[in-house]
Amino acid sequence: MSSSALRMRSRWSRRALPLLALIAVLLPSAHTATADVASDHPAAILVFPKLLVDTGSGLETLIRISNVSESPINVWCFYVNATPRCTVPGGTCFPDKRSCSAVIGGQTLFGECDPQWQETDFLFRLTREQPTGWLVSAGQNVDCRLIDGVCSNDGTTVCDRDSQCGVGNRCVQPACLPLDGGVLGRTGPGGQVNEGRIPPSPDDPMIGELKCIALDDGQKPVARNDLIGQALIGRLRAGPDETTDISGYNAIGIPAIPGTGNRDSTLVLGGSPDVAEYEGCPNILILDHFFDGAVDPILENTCLPDDTCSIDGLACTSTADCLENRCINDVCTVTGNACADAADCANTCENDKCTLSGENCLNDSDCTEPTYEVRVATDLTMVPCTEDFEEQRPELSRTTAQFLVFNEFEQRFSTSIPVECFKEIQLSAITSGDNSRSIFAAGVAGTLTGQTRIRGVENQENAGIAGNTLLGIAEEFRCAGAPFQFPVCDYVQQPERTVSGNAKNLHFQGRRALSDFIYTPELH
Amino acid sequence: MGEAVFSTTTRWRANGALGIGTLRASAIATHALVVLFVALSVGSASAESTTERSASILIFPKIVYDGSRDTFIQISNTSNSMVHAHCFYVDATPLCLGTGDCLAGTCTGRCQPQWQEVDFSIWLTKQQPTHWSVSVGRVTNPADPSCDFGDPQHRIPPNYDCDGAGLDPGRVPPVSSFPFQGELRCIEVDQSGAPISGNHLKGEATIVQSNGDSAKYNAVGLLGEPFTNNGDNILCLGGGVSDECPSGAEYEGCGQRALLTHFSEGADDLIFGPTSTVDTEVTLVPCRADYEGQDPTPITIQFLAFNEFENRLSTSTGVQCWRSFFLSDVGSTFTVQNLATRFALTTMRSSTGSNSGFVGVVEEYHHLGDETTRAAFNLHEEGTREKTDLIFLPEGP
Numbered sequence: 011m012s013s014s015a016l017r018m019r020s021r022w023s024r025r026a027l028p029l030l031a032l033i034a035v036l037l038p039s040a041h042t043a044t045a046d047v048a049s050d051h052p053a054a055i056l057v058f059p060k061l062l063v064d065t066g067s068g069l070e071t072l073i074r075i076s077n078v079s080e081s082p083i084n085v086w087c088f089y090v091n092a093t094p095r096c097t098v099p100g101g102t103c104f105p106d107k108r109s110c111s112a113v114i115g116g117q118t119l120f121g122e123c124d125p126q127w128q129e130t131d132f133l134f135r136l137t138r139e140q141p142t143g144w145l146v147s148a149g150q151n152v153d154c155r156l157i158d159g160v161c162s163n164d165g166t167t168v169c170d171r172d173s174q175c176g177v178g179n180r181c182v183q184p185a186c187l188p189l190d191g192g193v194l195g196r197t198g199p200g201g202q203v204n205e206g207r208i209p210p211s212p213d214d215p216m217i218g219e220l221k222c223i224a225l226d227d228g229q230k231p232v233a234r235n236d237l238i239g240q241a242l243i244g245r246l247r248a249g250p251d252e253t254t255d256i257s258g259y260n261a262i263g264i265p266a267i268p269g270t271g272n273r274d275s276t277l278v279l280g281g282s283p284d285v286a287e288y289e290g291c292p293n294i295l296i297l298d299h300f301f302d303g304a305v306d307p308i309l310e311n312t313c314l315p316d317d318t319c320s321i322d323g324l325a326c327t328s329t330a331d332c333l334e335n336r337c338i339n340d341v342c343t344v345t346g347n348a349c350a351d352a353a354d355c356a357n358t359c360e361n362d363k364c365t366l367s368g369e370n371c372l373n374d375s376d377c378t379e380p381t382y383e384v385r386v387a388t389d390l391t392m393v394p395c396t397e398d399f400e401e402q403r404p405e406l407s408r409t410t411a412q413f414l415v416f417n418e419f420e421q422r423f424s425t426s427i428p429v430e431c432f433k434e435i436q437l438s439a440i441t442s443g444d445n446s447r448s449i450f451a452a453g454v455a456g457t458l459t460g461q462t463r464i465r466g467v468e469n470q471e472n473a474g475i476a477g478n479t480l481l482g483i484a485e486e487f488r489c490a491g492a493p494f495q496f497p498v499c500d501y502v503q504q505p506e507r508t509v510s511g512n513a514k515n516l517h518f519q520g521r522r523a524l525s526d527f528i529y530t531p532e533l534h
Numbered sequence: 535m536g537e538a539v540f541s542t543t544t545r546w547r548a549n550g551a552l553g554i555g556t557l558r559a560s561a562i563a564t565h566a567l568v569v570l571f572v573a574l575s576v577g578s579a580s581a582e583s584t585t586e587r588s589a590s591i592l593i594f595p596k597i598v599y600d601g602s603r604d605t606f607i608q609i610s611n612t613s614n615s616m617v618h619a620h621c622f623y624v625d626a627t628p629l630c631l632g633t634g635d636c637l638a639g640t641c642t643g644r645c646q647p648q649w650q651e652v653d654f655s656i657w658l659t660k661q662q663p664t665h666w667s668v669s670v671g672r673v674t675n676p677a678d679p680s681c682d683f684g685d686p687q688h689r690i691p692p693n694y695d696c697d698g699a700g701l702d703p704g705r706v707p708p709v710s711s712f713p714f715q716g717e718l719r720c721i722e723v724d725q726s727g728a729p730i731s732g733n734h735l736k737g738e739a740t741i742v743q744s745n746g747d748s749a750k751y752n753a754v755g756l757l758g759e760p761f762t763n764n765g766d767n768i769l770c771l772g773g774g775v776s777d778e779c780p781s782g783a784e785y786e787g788c789g790q791r792a793l794l795t796h797f798s799e800g801a802d803d804l805i806f807g808p809t810s811t812v813d814t815e816v817t818l819v820p821c822r823a824d825y826e827g828q829d830p831t832p833i834t835i836q837f838l839a840f841n842e843f844e845n846r847l848s849t850s851t852g853v854q855c856w857r858s859f860f861l862s863d864v865g866s867t868f869t870v871q872n873l874a875t876r877f878a879l880t881t882m883r884s885s886t887g888s889n890s891g892f893v894g895v896v897e898e899y900h901h902l903g904d905e906t907t908r909a910a911f912n913l914h915e916e917g918t919r920e921k922t923d924l925i926f927l928p929e930g931p
Binding site for chain 2 (some may be wrong): 046048049050051052070072074075076078137138139140141142143144145148159160161162163164165180182184185187188189196198199200202238239240242244246252253254255256257258259260296298301303304305306307308309312320321323368369370371372376378383384385414416417418419420422446447451452453454455456457458459460461463486488490493494509510511512513514515516517518519
């Protein structure tokens with residue numbers, strides 16, 4: 011055996027013993043670790059970070075929750091209404107969160123938008139392996155026998171059974187919990203029944219969060235990791251140019267740790283194993299995203315064989331028609347400004363300013379062509395893990411979200427923003443009023459995509475009452491417009507420019523030494 | 535407190551990088567370590583596949599490129615050191631033995647199933663994200679123009695069209711056929727190309743329709759076990775010690791069963807009203823893959839569906855290497871006429887006789903009149919398979 015091999019053996023043996031000792035230490039803790047906070051496994055607490063309702067403009071959220079166990083389960087949910095409230099009666103802060111106005115006595119009064127975090131809680135019971143779903147704007151009851159449906163073929167004929175709608179059609183009921191029990195009612199095969207009522211959203215329009223907690227038969231939080239959930243946010247623009255769009259995400263599940271804690275009205279998430287009743291929220295959220303304003307490398311508005319443009323659906327004879335800023339029905343097809351003729355849709359140089367883009371110019375060639383392109387913008391929604399539904403103390407949830415942004419050159423940027431009970435914001439709006447100058451804007455970051463790490467800053471003053479971790483989702487919107495129009499579209503802002511949206515769950519990394527807490531109101 | 539990430543800096547190669555004698559000399563300690571770690575991993579068998587944690591194997595179950603769809607891939611290194619990955623496109627597009635296109639239904643001859651892999655390598659610097667669309671891949675061109683804010687005062691226009699800007703991760707080929715359907719799988723490796731359990735990769739796929747609609751899902755990740763990865767060409771997902779897996783599981787195993795809450799096939803979407811309908815397309819791939827012998831893995835999926843009345847229905851279907859199907863293709867079990875409620879909860883598992891677990895994604899198609907819009911979801915999972923699933927990599931140089 012060579013001397014080098016001997017040295018290696020000796021080193022290896024020396025390393026092995028401490029390693030074995032380390033394993034012996036790690037072994038018990040590894041056995042007690044159960045699961046991470048995740049959106050792809052059943053859990054005892056479900057967090058839906060974003061709900062969006064505005065029935066007036068066709069925006070709606072559908073919630074689906076299933077009990078994946080063979081025993082019934084009680085579910086206690088909290089809508090958190092984070093819709094800013096207008097200081098002027100009758101005014102609304104939706105969609106513009108910055109200011110509001112209302113007409114009172116023939117006079118327009120301008121007000122401010124105050125934040126609000128108002129919870130509304132409700133309880134319902136799911137039987138074994140039972141799925142359910144409801145519209146946030148409508149809720150649902152245990153009343154299927156009492157409500158009428160409409161026929162699926164026309165959507166208007168009132169019915170209460172399929173046979174009333176003709177062959178091949180169905181009688182479609184609003185959402186309801188079907189196992190109503192009683193002498194004439196319906197029960198599950200095991201005699202189980204639904205109970206409870208899911209109320210409609212406290213506001214319409216509303217933006218906010220939904221959090222649901224598994225309860226036992228005595229209506230106490232229980233260590234049963236049996237719930238899964240999904241949210242679908244949809245947009246229906248009715249009328250002759252009817253369009254639909256939908257995006258979905260999985261609810262984030264916080265698993266309970268069986269055999270720990272007392273699960274009283276203060277639920278302890280993570281932290282020391284001596285106190286944790288549920289798994290802790292992640293230390294860092296990771297988001298891969300397009301930088302805002304980046305041109306989508308896949309999508310092109312081309313003229314299809316049926317003489318319509320592939321994305322906006324307008325009539326065309328060639329792809330040039332789909333890219334050109336044409337004046338149709340008094341509106342320019344790309345830039346969206348009013349027009350009387352084609353000249354109004356051209357970006358020309360007048361008095362050293364381009365007419366549509368506002369660029370400085372000496373002649374028309376200095377003005378960017380208003381051609382159609384699809385660009386991407388990302389909305390981020392964050393909610394704190396700690397929430398106080400008993401005392402309504404938003405200061406417990408208050409933290410600073412720190413962002414570390416990496417572009418494809420491995421260059422790092424960073425910024426931060428305060429988060430209280432709920433934060434929904436476009437990435438490029440995080441840093442400044444001018445989105446195009448943000449570090450989240452493609453023109454600043456330099457590359458098409460980036461990776462952003464998000465961390466709620468620990469507030470040691472809150473140790474023992476809050477952990478300041480965050481959860482969230484992201485939505486990616488594709489926006490149509492001219493090259494000089496920075497995309498700020500989503501389902502609420504500039505919805506007419508929104509080509510489509512999709513939603514995704516964020517990635518997680520690490521855990522935190524501090525516990526987070528959910529303070530629930532007394533149920534009894 | 536950060537996440538504990540283990541990286542194997544000392545690997546055991548099949549040909550004995552440390553030397554046979556050395557291994558023999560440390561046999562007792564090694565054996566004890568292996569036994570302890572196997573016990574540890576079996577005992578704690580808690581982590582299954584993940585769609586939210588950085589992992590060592592990424593599986594993108596659904597990659598499509600056809601006349602109306604393309605898939606945009608995003609992969610990031612979540613660590614502060616350089617990461618290498620070996621990726622495999624698996625082309626599951628049926629081969630038309632004649633003229634025409636099997637997917638479009640225009641093939642004049644027989645459509646023969648095929649599972650053809652094409653592999654390539656990428657490397658990412660610290661925390662680097664990268665991307666490509668599968669239709670064109672990504673070329674290595676340091677001169678790709680960056681996005682630029684421009685200077686409006688000096689008539690320098692901005693540039694927001696910068697696909698390709700950044701440090702190229704290496705040459706990424708386009709998918710090998712048009713149309714294409716199949717999967718993408720990326721395995722973290724070291725500089726020499728040997729698999730490692732770094733758990734540094736995350737990924738997403740966006741399926742973009744030519745009409746602008748898009749649906750996004752997270753890649754399914756399999757976590758590498760910190761100490762048992764021997765770096766050979768047989769990757770052991772879950773399970774215990776065997777001839778192929780002398781040190782036991784090298785990666786977390788696939789889930790025991792998948793859970794899916796969905797609309798009954800043809801049911802109305804509450805958002806879009808009573809005249810709307812919803813279909814659900816499930817894409818499943820076996821966890822086992824043999825890239826060396828091109829031996830497709832057939833599995834049988836057992837379904838249990840529960841409607842809102844708590845009624846239970848069951849059915850099954852076969853998956854060989856890759857399959858994307860609407861629930862209504864499995865039979866009438868999932869139709870709204872059969873399930874009789876709007877929503878259903880379906881569990882899926884590999885049959886007891888199947889040789890592999892599986893992972894997958896779902897895409898919901900919401901129809902209203904001529905309009906169709908889609909949303910993608912990752913499946914929920916429960917439990918970990920007790921059996922080992924193997925991935926056989928091709929022999930390197």
